[in-house]
Amino acid sequence: MSSNPSAPIQLGIVGVGKIVRDQHLPSIAANADYNLIATASRNGTVDGIQSFTTIDEMIATVPAMNAVSLCMPPQYRYEAAYKALTAGKHVFLEKPPGATLSEVHDLEALAKAKGVSLFASWHSRYAPGVEAAKDFLAATTTKNMHVIWKEDVRHWHPNQDWIWQAGGLGVFDPGINALSIVTHILPRAIFLTGATLEFPENRDAPIAADLHFKDATGVPVHAEFDWRQTGKQSWDIIVETEAGTMRLADGGAKLFVDEELKLAEPEAEYPSLYRRFAEIVKAGTSDVDLAPLRHVADAFMLGKRKFVEAFHD
Amino acid sequence: MSSNPSAPIQLGIVGVGKIVRDQHLPSIAANADYNLIATASRNGTVDGIQSFTTIDEMIATVPAMNAVSLCMPPQYRYEAAYKALTAGKHVFLEKPPGATLSEVHDLEALAKAKGVSLFASWHSRYAPGVEAAKDFLAATTTKNMHVIWKEDVRHWHPNQDWIWQAGGLGVFDPGINALSIVTHILPRAIFLTGATLEFPENRDAPIAADLHFKDATGVPVHAEFDWRQTGKQSWDIIVETEAGTMRLADGGAKLFVDEELKLAEPEAEYPSLYRRFAEIVKAGTSDVDLAPLRHVADAFMLGKRKFVEAFHD
Numbered sequence: 001m002s003s004n005p006s007a008p009i010q011l012g013i014v015g016v017g018k019i020v021r022d023q024h025l026p027s028i029a030a031n032a033d034y035n036l037i038a039t040a041s042r043n044g045t046v047d048g049i050q051s052f053t054t055i056d057e058m059i060a061t062v063p064a065m066n067a068v069s070l071c072m073p074p075q076y077r078y079e080a081a082y083k084a085l086t087a088g089k090h091v092f093l094e095k096p097p098g099a100t101l102s103e104v105h106d107l108e109a110l111a112k113a114k115g116v117s118l119f120a121s122w123h124s125r126y127a128p129g130v131e132a133a134k135d136f137l138a139a140t141t142t143k144n145m146h147v148i149w150k151e152d153v154r155h156w157h158p159n160q161d162w163i164w165q166a167g168g169l170g171v172f173d174p175g176i177n178a179l180s181i182v183t184h185i186l187p188r189a190i191f192l193t194g195a196t197l198e199f200p201e202n203r204d205a206p207i208a209a210d211l212h213f214k215d216a217t218g219v220p221v222h223a224e225f226d227w228r229q230t231g232k233q234s235w236d237i238i239v240e241t242e243a244g245t246m247r248l249a250d251g252g253a254k255l256f257v258d259e260e261l262k263l264a265e266p267e268a269e270y271p272s273l274y275r276r277f278a279e280i281v282k283a284g285t286s287d288v289d290l291a292p293l294r295h296v297a298d299a300f301m302l303g304k305r306k307f308v309e310a311f312h313d
Numbered sequence: 314m315s316s317n318p319s320a321p322i323q324l325g326i327v328g329v330g331k332i333v334r335d336q337h338l339p340s341i342a343a344n345a346d347y348n349l350i351a352t353a354s355r356n357g358t359v360d361g362i363q364s365f366t367t368i369d370e371m372i373a374t375v376p377a378m379n380a381v382s383l384c385m386p387p388q389y390r391y392e393a394a395y396k397a398l399t400a401g402k403h404v405f406l407e408k409p410p411g412a413t414l415s416e417v418h419d420l421e422a423l424a425k426a427k428g429v430s431l432f433a434s435w436h437s438r439y440a441p442g443v444e445a446a447k448d449f450l451a452a453t454t455t456k457n458m459h460v461i462w463k464e465d466v467r468h469w470h471p472n473q474d475w476i477w478q479a480g481g482l483g484v485f486d487p488g489i490n491a492l493s494i495v496t497h498i499l500p501r502a503i504f505l506t507g508a509t510l511e512f513p514e515n516r517d518a519p520i521a522a523d524l525h526f527k528d529a530t531g532v533p534v535h536a537e538f539d540w541r542q543t544g545k546q547s548w549d550i551i552v553e554t555e556a557g558t559m560r561l562a563d564g565g566a567k568l569f570v571d572e573e574l575k576l577a578e579p580e581a582e583y584p585s586l587y588r589r590f591a592e593i594v595k596a597g598t599s600d601v602d603l604a605p606l607r608h609v610a611d612a613f614m615l616g617k618r619k620f621v622e623a624f625h626d
Contacts, residue, residue, distance in 0.1 A: 078504060082529055100611035101414070102604070103504040106529065166507070167615045191391060191416040194479070204617050216395055216419065291415070297610035298413035302480045304517050305618060 008035045009090070009281060012065045014055050014080050015072030016044025019094065023123075024069060027270040033278040038062045041072075055080045059087045067117075067281065070094060073162040074169070078103040081118075085110045090117040092277050096176055096293050097121075099167040108288045118286040119277045122180035126272035127252025128265035133237070134185040136257070140243035142186070145221040148236045149178045150229035153207070159313050163205065170205025172296045174235075175225035179292040181237060181252055182223070188215040192295060195303030200311035207311055211299055321348045322403070322594060325378045327368050327393050328385030329357025332407065336436075337382060340583040346591040351375045354385075368393045372400050380430075380594065383407060386475040387482070391416040394431075398423045403430040405590050409489055409606050410434075412480040421601045431599040432590045435493035439585035440565025441578035446550070447498040449570070453556035455499070458534040461549045462491045463542035466520070472626050476518065483518025485609045487548075488538035492605040494550060494565055495536070501528040505608060508616030513624035520624055524612055 011034050013020055025046065028034045038050045040058040045051040052058040058065070067090035070077050074096050081098075084091050085107060097120035098104040104120065111118035124130070151174060162168045169176065182190070190213040198208040207228060213221040235251035247256040255263040280287050324347050326333055338359065341347045351363045353371040358364040365371040371378070380403035383390050387409050394411075397404050398420060410433035411417040417433065424431035437443070464487060475481045482489065495503070503526040511521040520541060526534040548564035560569040568576040593600050 099615055100505050101607045101614075102502065102611055105604075105607070106502045106504065109502075110529075166617045169614075189415065189419045189422075191419065192413050199618065291418075294414045294418070294610075297607075297614045298415055300613040301414075301482075301610045302412055304479045305512065307620075 008033055009067045009278060010035050010037050010064050012038040012040065012058050012062065012068045013046070014040045014058070014068055014070050016041035016046060017071065020044070020071050023270040024071060027274045030271060031274050031278070034274065038065055055083055059083065059089070066090060067092065067277075075099045075162065075165070075167045078107070081107050082110065085114055085116060085118070088114055088116055090119075090277075090281050092119045092273075093121060095120075095122050095180070096169065096173075096296070097288070097290070098293070101290060101293055101297055104288065104290060104293070108286065111286050115284070117277075117280045117284065118288055119280055120288040120290065121273050121277070122177070122289070122292060123269040123273055124177035124180050124252055125184050126269040126276075127181070128267060129248050129255035129263050130181055130185060130252045132255050132263050133181075133246060133248045133252075136243070136246055136255075137185055137239065137241065138187055140241040142219050143240040143242070144219060145182070145186070146238045147178050147182060147221065147223035148234045148238070149175050150224065150226040150234045152230050152233065153227035154313060164203045164311075166204040168205050169296065170203070171207055171209055171225045171227045172299070174227075175209060175223070176292050176296055177251065178223060178225070178235070178237065179295050181248070182221065183289075183291040183295070185237075185248070186215065186221075188217065188219075189291075190215045190221050190295075192298045192302050195299045196306055197299065197303040198306050198308045200309065201307045202310040202312075207308065209299060209303070211303075213295075321346055322380045322591060323348050323350050323377045325349075325351040325353065325371050325375065325381045326359070327353045327371070327381055327383050329354035329359060330384065333357070333384050336583040337384065340587045343584060344587050344591070347587065351378055368396055372396065372402070379403060380405065380590075387412045388475065388478070388480045391420070394420050395423065398427055398429060398431070401427055401429055403432075403590075403594050405432045405586075406434060408433075408435055408493070409482065409486075409609070410601070410603070411606070414603060414606055414610055417601065417603060417606070421599065424599050428597070430590075430593045430597065431601055432593055433601040433603065434586050434590070435490070435602070435605060436582040436586055437490035437493050437565055438497050439582040439589075440494070441580060442561050442568035442576050443494055443498060443565045445568050445576050446494075446559060446561045446565075449556070449559055449568075450498055450552065450554065451500055453554040455532050456553040456555070457532060458495070458499070459551045460491050460495060460534065460536035461547045461551070462488055463537065463539040463547045465543050465546065466540035466624075467626060477516045477624075479517040481518050482609065483516070484520055484522055484538045484540045485612070487540075488522060488536070489605045489609055490564065491536065491538070491548070491550065492608050494561070495534065496602075496604040496608070498550075498561070499528065499534075501530065501532075502604075503528045503534050503608075505611045505615050508612045509619055510612065510616040511619045511621045513622065514620045515623040515625075520621065522612060522616070524616075526608075
């Protein structure tokens with residue numbers, strides 16, 4: 001799709017739900033690089049924006065639209081992305097980028113063939129403390145890492161059935177945010193060496209996971225994901241290094257070294273994601289790093305399964 | 314590692330077990346491109362060949378060795394491959410190439426950085442009928458594919474505990490052979506849309522799997538893997554096409570169209586693998602297609618789990 005690279009991106013959104021209202025819409029409205037011109041959703045609409053119930057109708061009716069953000073559950077994302085890319089639209093994928101690795105691989109090839117941009121977004125990588133954490137670890141030697149991602153699913157994902165279905169990833173839906181940070185800040189790649197996944201006996205996705213990784217030099221990384229945490233919630237990454245103990249806290253918002261606060265800034269993940277998407281569209285490139293989803297797939301493949309008590313919302 | 318490209322490859326083998334004795338040794342002996350000069354294995358040795366118990370000793374003691382074949386269970390392959398590539402050796406990986414996708418990704422990057430060849434081998438792709446099947450499908454339109462891979466694990470994998478452990482893949486150990494053929498002969502990529510994996514209640518790996526895929530145009534592929542098959546064994550791929558029904562039988566050895574035999578040749582998979590490895594070493598390239606393992610990981614991630622009766626050898 002050839003277009004004036006300095007003109008605003010004419011954007012459509014597919015799947016108008018909570019994350020779109022909370023994050024996407026304010027970020028798009030505040031960014032001069034975008035005009036939101038259409039939505040497609042089975043139920044949701046956005047005031048004042050032309051709305052459709054299917055992406056097919058939206059593509060057919062709004063030829064000026066040159067990019068789409070896909071925010072439906074991952075099990076339904078491939079088909080929409082395939083249609084959008086085939087029609088020559090740039091595509092922004094909410095996380096996780098798909099229900100399978102194979103489909104995202106294929107989308108990447110399709111985007112390349114069509115000369116459009118594909119963005120597999122990982123919002124947590126844009127948390128305020130993440131780049132500072134990466135810089136800190138690059139300048140020292142890591143001894144070990146401990147990732148603690150424990151939250152109350154009843155509070156954060158009330159009655160979201162899709163998240164408990166096969167392909168919905170269960171506790172890996174938040175856990176993949178941790179993995180997106182870990183794979184970004186560590187200087188070397190890590191590999192899973194063992195895992196235990198706990199499945200509620202009435203669900204097809206895990207409620208907890210205990211993961212052991214190491215890097216090529218043997219540095220251990222231990223990650224604990226749990227959705228049964230009431231009271232204090234934890235989204236912490238603690239790294240023992242030769243320069244002290246680094247703690248990236250609150251999902252990446254705050255950085256401590258030896259418990260001294262080094263950085264705390266207001267969260268602005270989605271505005272950063274939309275800046276990044278505009279950047280790759282202008283540059284004519286894609287940004288698809290599958291490492292976080294690959295680790296999740298590895299955990300399902302290599303992990304031991306344990307059945308635990310049924311979960312009811 | 315610079316060496317005379319016309320000189321024979323000085324090969325070491327790690328993990329001397331059944332597959333090495335049955336397949337690797339005869340193929341290497343019959344190929345003038347190789348000199349087998351060392352083995353490393355906890356228990357096995359090869360008559361007349363210098364033997365070690367660890368790859369570290371073998372690498373340190375036999376500097377003339379410029380390539381290794383890694384034939385131990387996949388859970389132990391990464392560490393050996395990392396050491397061999399780091400030491401500048403070309404690496405042949407038995408299938409599956411690793412216990413995780415992430416580790417093979419990293420090995421691929423390491424091989425490139427070290428300027429040596431990495432071969433993720435898929436022996437079933439070299440079955441006699443596979444290329445003819447690919448040509449047949451390229452010249453017609455596929456309506457649907459049915460993959461039936463049903464064998465008796467007690468006969469083919471007696472008392473192989475590693476195959477039942479987490480990371481051993483269970484029925485996907487033979488099933489990945491089918492997927493390596495399917496992904497090679499189909500003209501378009503496929504993606505998993507749903508799966509059921511049956512785990513014996515006393516094992517960490519599945520004994521059966523039922524997989525549904527489709528390609529971007531909606532062509533369905535149904536795969537059934539089962540390790541509980543007594544009597545007649547099945548390794549068949551049946552494809553309905555506009556040019557008739559193609560059946561690739563006996564693991565790729567025979568090709569039928571509308572039940573008329575079109576091709577049946579003696580099996581020579583491992584000799585072909587070793588020809589291919591010599592070819593990429595001479596060309597200075599790697600051959601790492603992770604599509605079969607990616608589909609397996611996708612099946613574990615997307616699949617529903619079902620517990621079935623305990624399995625005892």
